[in-house]
Amino acid sequence: MSLSTYTERFERFAATLPAAEQQQRQAQFARFLSSGFPTRALEEWRYTDLSTYADRDYSLGEALPSNVASECLADAERVVYVNGVLNTELSTTSRWHAAVDAPKTLRDGLIALNAAFARGGLNLQLPKNERLAAPLQVLLVSRAESSAVMSHQCHRIELGENAEATVLLQFVGNGGERLATHVIDITLAAGAKLQLYRLQDEGSGATLITQVEVQQARGSQLRALTIDLGAAFVRHDFSTDLAGPGADAEISGLYAPRGTAHIDNHTRAVHSAPHCRSRSHYRGIIDERARAVFNGKVLVQPDAQKTDSEQRIANLLLSRRAEVNAKPELEIYADDVKCAHGATVGQLDETALGYLRSRGIPQDAARALLLRAFAVEILDRITWPALAARVAAGMNLPSEMPLASLDEVMA
Amino acid sequence: MLLEIKNLHARVETKEILKGLDLTVKAGEVHAIMGPNGAGKSTLSHVIAGREGYAVTDGEVLFNGKNLLELEPEARACEGIFLGFQYPVEIPGVSNITLLKAALNARRKYRGEKEIEPGDFLAWVRDRAKLVKIDPKMLSRGVNEGFSGGEKKRNEILQMLILQPTLMILDETDSGLDIDALRIVADGINTMRAPERATILVTHYQRLLDYVQPDFVHVLAGGRIVKSGGPELAKELEDKGYGWLEAA
Numbered sequence: 266m267s268l269s270t271y272t273e274r275f276e277r278f279a280a281t282l283p284a285a286e287q288q289q290r291q292a293q294f295a296r297f298l299s300s301g302f303p304t305r306a307l308e309e310w311r312y313t314d315l316s317t318y319a320d321r322d323y324s325l326g327e328a329l330p331s332n333v334a335s336e337c338l339a340d341a342e343r344v345v346y347v348n349g350v351l352n353t354e355l356s357t358t359s360r361w362h363a364a365v366d367a368p369k370t371l372r373d374g375l376i377a378l379n380a381a382f383a384r385g386g387l388n389l390q391l392p393k394n395e396r397l398a399a400p401l402q403v404l405l406v407s408r409a410e411s412s413a414v415m416s417h418q419c420h421r422i423e424l425g426e427n428a429e430a431t432v433l434l435q436f437v438g439n440g441g442e443r444l445a446t447h448v449i450d451i452t453l454a455a456g457a458k459l460q461l462y463r464l465q466d467e468g469s470g471a472t473l474i475t476q477v478e479v480q481q482a483r484g485s486q487l488r489a490l491t492i493d494l495g496a497a498f499v500r501h502d503f504s505t506d507l508a509g510p511g512a513d514a515e516i517s518g519l520y521a522p523r524g525t526a527h528i529d530n531h532t533r534a535v536h537s538a539p540h541c542r543s544r545s546h547y548r549g550i551i552d553e554r555a556r557a558v559f560n561g562k563v564l565v566q567p568d569a570q571k572t573d574s575e576q577r578i579a580n581l582l583l584s585r586r587a588e589v590n591a592k593p594e595l596e597i598y599a600d601d602v603k604c605a606h607g608a609t610v611g612q613l614d615e616t617a618l619g620y621l622r623s624r625g626i627p628q629d630a631a632r633a634l635l636l637r638a639f640a641v642e643i644l645d646r647i648t649w650p651a652l653a654a655r656v657a658a659g660m661n662l663p664s665e666m667p668l669a670s671l672d673e674v675m676a
Numbered sequence: 677m678l679l680e681i682k683n684l685h686a687r688v689e690t691k692e693i694l695k696g697l698d699l700t701v702k703a704g705e706v707h708a709i710m711g712p713n714g715a716g717k718s719t720l721s722h723v724i725a726g727r728e729g730y731a732v733t734d735g736e737v738l739f740n741g742k743n744l745l746e747l748e749p750e751a752r753a754c755e756g757i758f759l760g761f762q763y764p765v766e767i768p769g770v771s772n773i774t775l776l777k778a779a780l781n782a783r784r785k786y787r788g789e790k791e792i793e794p795g796d797f798l799a800w801v802r803d804r805a806k807l808v809k810i811d812p813k814m815l816s817r818g819v820n821e822g823f824s825g826g827e828k829k830r831n832e833i834l835q836m837l838i839l840q841p842t843l844m845i846l847d848e849t850d851s852g853l854d855i856d857a858l859r860i861v862a863d864g865i866n867t868m869r870a871p872e873r874a875t876i877l878v879t880h881y882q883r884l885l886d887y888v889q890p891d892f893v894h895v896l897a898g899g900r901i902v903k904s905g906g907p908e909l910a911k912e913l914e915d916k917g918y919g920w921l922e923a924a
Contacts, residue, residue, distance in 0.1 A: 615728070620765040620819075623725055624835065625753035625786070634778065637765035638769025638818075663778075 268298060268320040275381060275413075294381035296344060300374030307373075309491075312558040312590045313500055313529040315375075315614060318472070323415035323444050325382065336437055338651040341402040342513075348364040348407060349384050349445075361401065363388035365450075366418040372498035375474055379417045379446040386420040386447075391428035393454075400431040400451055400460075400649060407438035407445050407471060415444040419478065422449070424485075431460040434653060436496075437467040437474075446474040453485035456584030461489045462652060466645045466659045467496035469524065476502040483509030483538075490646055493528045494659050504533035507541035517546040519643040521660060522555035529558035536569035543573075548643050549580040551587040562594040565602055572602040580610045581639055630663065637662045677741070678703045678874050679724075679843060684735035686716075686723050692718040695899035696735070701843070704876045708885055708910060711896035712918045717878045718762060720896065721847040725759035726752045739843065753779070754786035758841035762848040764828040772831065775819050776801060776838055783839065793861035804837040808864055826857035833864035844868060845876045850884035862887030882914040895921055 275294050279287050302315040333355055337343060344362060345355035351362050387403050407416060426431060434449070453459055467473060473496050479487060484636025495668055505514045514534060522528045534543040549557045562658040563578045580589045593606040613635055621631035637644075640662070647653040679701040686694040694715045701707055711717055723730050724737060734769035737744040744752060766791050767775070781791045792800070805812050808830045829849055836844055850860055865875060865888050877884060885893075885907065893909040894901045895918065902921055903909065 353822075394823065456793055482882045614767075616765050617748065617770075619727055619769045620761070621770075621775065622748070622750045622777075623727065623761075624775065624839065625750050625754055625782040626778045627750050627782060628748070630778060630782070631750075633766070634774065638767065641769050 268319050270320075272298070278382060289380050293377050297377035297381055300377060301506050303373055303375065303674040309373075309531065309560075312556075313499075313527065318444070320588070321413065321442075321444070323413045323442075326407070326414040326416040326443075327351070328417075329410065331406050331408055333357070333404055333406055333437070335432075336404060336435065336655075338400075338433070338655065340400050341400045341433070342650055343404065344387060345404040346386070346418065347373045348414060349418050351385065353495040355404070361387055361389045367419045369655075371486065375446060376448060376476065379419065379448050379474075382417040383419040383448070384414075386418040386465065386617050387422070387432075387449075388420070389422045389432065390432065391430060393425040393428060395425065395428045397430040400433060403437060404432045404519055405434065405436050405445070405447065407436070407443040407467070409441035409443045409470060411441070412443070413442040418448075419445045419548040420447065420449045420601060422451045422459065422461075424453050424459055427455045427456040428454070428460040431462075431649065433464060434475075436463075436465040436467050436471075436473055438471050440470060442470045442472075444472045444474075447476070449475070449477045451477065451479040452510075453479065453481045453487060455564065455656070456485060458483070458486045459488070460648070460649070461487070462649070463489070463498060463501070464494075464652070464656065464659075466494045467499075467503075469495070469497055471496040472498040474500050477504065479505035479514075480638070481505055481507050481509065481512040481514065484511040485509065487512075487514040487515070487516075489514070489516045489647075490643070491530070492643075492656055493518070493520040493522065493530070495526070496528070497526055499526075499528045500531075500534075501529070502531045504535070505543070506535045506537055506545060508537045510538045510540045510543045512538065514542070515544045515546075515646075517544070517600040517643055517646055519548050519550075519640055520557055520559075520641075521550040521552070522557055523552040524555060525553070526555045527557075528555070530558045531562075533562045533564065534574060536563070536565045536572045536574065536602075539568060539570045539572070541569065541572060543575075545576040546643065547578045548640060549578075549589060549591075550581040550583065550639065551580065551589050552584045554584070556588075559608075560590045560594060561590070561592070561606075562596070563604060563606070565597040565599050567598045569599050570601045572599060572604065573602045574602070576606040578608040579639075580608075581636075582610060582612055615641060633661065633663050636660075677701075678694045678739065680736075680738040681724075682736050682738075684720075684723070684737065685733045686719055687731050687733060688729060689720065692733070693899055694723065697900050699894065699897070699901060701874045701876065703842075703874055704871045705875065705892065706869065706888065706890045708877045708890040708893045709896050710823045710879060710910065710913055713855050715748065715896045716899045717896050718847055721759055721845045721876070721878055724752075724845060725749060725757060725803060727759075741867075744751065750782065750802055751786070753841075754783045754840075756842035758836050758839060758844050760829075760832040760836060760844065760846040760849045764820050765825075766821050766823075766831055768821045771817060772815040772819050773801070776815075778920065779835070801838060804834055806859055807837060807867065810834055825852045826854065828863075829853060830857060830860055833861050836868065837864055842873050843876070844873065845878070848880065849877075850879055858884065859887060882910050885910050897921055901907060
């Protein structure tokens with residue numbers, strides 16, 4: 266494993282930092298050098314191989330001009346980063362931007378890489394009882410021109426007691442080869458409510474590594490929904506620790522890779538306190554030669570009695586060469602718990618397709634209707650209409666007949 | 677001539693089911709096709725509609741003079757063929773109303789017409805739903821999702837009334853219906869009778885024919901039409917069964 270290009274880039278980057286910071290960054294980079302990129306020898310990386318990244322050469326991303334007008338959701342506040350650099354012109358607010366400390370535990374080489382290079386990012390801190398008036402759209406744009414580019418960012422969301430927010434982390438980009446890593450630390454105090462969306466509709470040159478770690482106090486409520494449509498290579502780790510009684514987490518997602526894309530979702534719900542509830546519902550539509558990985562872990566600690574957890578994963582393989590590895594993982598150390606799980610892999614229902622075609626609906630349109638029907642369980646959880654429309658457009662899905670008008674006319 | 681079937685041979689996997697079937701249907705006519713189990717009645721309906729899983733090995737099927745066998749199933753539907761399924765499919769996640777709108781607009785597009793106005797569409801659906809006694813609320817549910825057997829068959833008739841086909845093939849639409857549902861289904865079919873349309877009723881029983889009077893009755897046995905006659909043939913079959921024909 267060479268990693269020499271990363272060393273070169275790091276030395277140049279470290280030289281720009283204040284002396285006090287250099288030492289800490291050196292330690293983080295040393296940690297990256299000793300672990301390197303994860304290989305398939307690691308259980309957590311069994312189906313996703315990053316070893317070839319050791320020999321790649323990415324320069325640290327610069328603030329390139331970017332046109333993101335078409336991605337702006339009208340009813341939201343907006344923070345825009347291009348290649349990891351805040352773009353104040355495209356942002357509607359810079360109130361929530363700050364240099365964010367790297368995570369203290371460097372779980373693997375990738376997190377160490379992120380920590381060594383990380384620049385400022387989202388820092389949303391809401392005090393007790395405060396509520397974010399409009400949803401916050403965080404646009405994370407990656408752009409490469411002639412040479413390959415990397416960017417690394419740390420973000421933080423901290424909601425005080427009974428505070429409430431809706432946040433969208435949206436990943437888009439274009440151009441040549443890009444590597445981006447994002448670590449997002451989230452703390453929810455007692456009774457706080459966070460609706461967190463993550464939408465990835467990157468161009469085909471992108472490698473995206475995202476890691477979300479949530480700490481949930483008593484009675485806090487997390488609704489997290491992640492959608493992966495584009496990119497070449499994605500690894501998304503989502504972990505929440507239900508650390509206070511009555512904490513509630515609904516984690517859901519939809520992945521729809523095509524071409525030769527590879528999308529790997531790892532979720533983890535740790536029940537550390539009693540009377541917590543977690544739901545993990547994911548659906549995948551895998552087409553062409555794409556590959557998807559889903560690993561969902563539920564860990565119930567000895568004190569977490571009366572845990573209520575459920576995990577459901579369903580996959581549709583649309584082509585013979587598409588591949589999916591779906592694995593539920595349960596580790597339970599308490600005896601009075603309810604933990605359900607199920608994983609399925611299937612194909613498009615040919616009988617249903619034939620029925621729709623027999624009514625005159627062309628094959629492509631019939632297929633789209635059935636894909637929508639499959640995805641709707643997840644899509645219906647998007648309670649932000651502008652975002653729902655953006656996702657449907659990204660998936661080329663037909664719209665349903667609005668039923669409100671039906672009731673009116675039928676009445 | 678609306679439909680002309682000549683020397684039709686068809687197989688499912690390696691088994692030959694239709695073995696040289698001939699049938700001619702003119703506009704305005706109602707034909708009943710009866711016959712024992714396994715005779716090929718459903719195969720015939722499916723081959724006309726273009727369902728997958730059947731291989732036509734010989735013969736031809738002309739619809740309004742067009743070679744039907746080279747058209748995709750959706751094109752056949754847009755040409756005016758409607759197959760009422762013996763076992764209508766449940767499609768959770770695709771509402772009945774979405775199916776109806778997509779199907780109606782597909783047909784209009786095929787004919788070079790513009791999409792139907794939403795208000796006109798809903799009025800069109802509402803009036804026909806009343807006819808088959810389907811609660812409009814059910815139309816916002818998934819296609820046939822959680823429908824009873826009778827509701828599924830009435831839903832087939834509703835689709836037919838909305839799409840206004842010129843050739844209606846009803847594959848054992850009467851099976852499993854109680855007398856009230858049978859009457860609703862028969863009324864739906866009779867509403868559609870017109871000089872420019874034709875109907876093929878595939879059925880086991882005389883019962884439906886008491887409500888929908890056929891012009892011709894055919895007996896399909898061993899992959900061929902073995903006997904044709906008027907309505908009186910159905911009564912004869914009801915009395916004597918099919919044994920005497922198969923033996924012949």
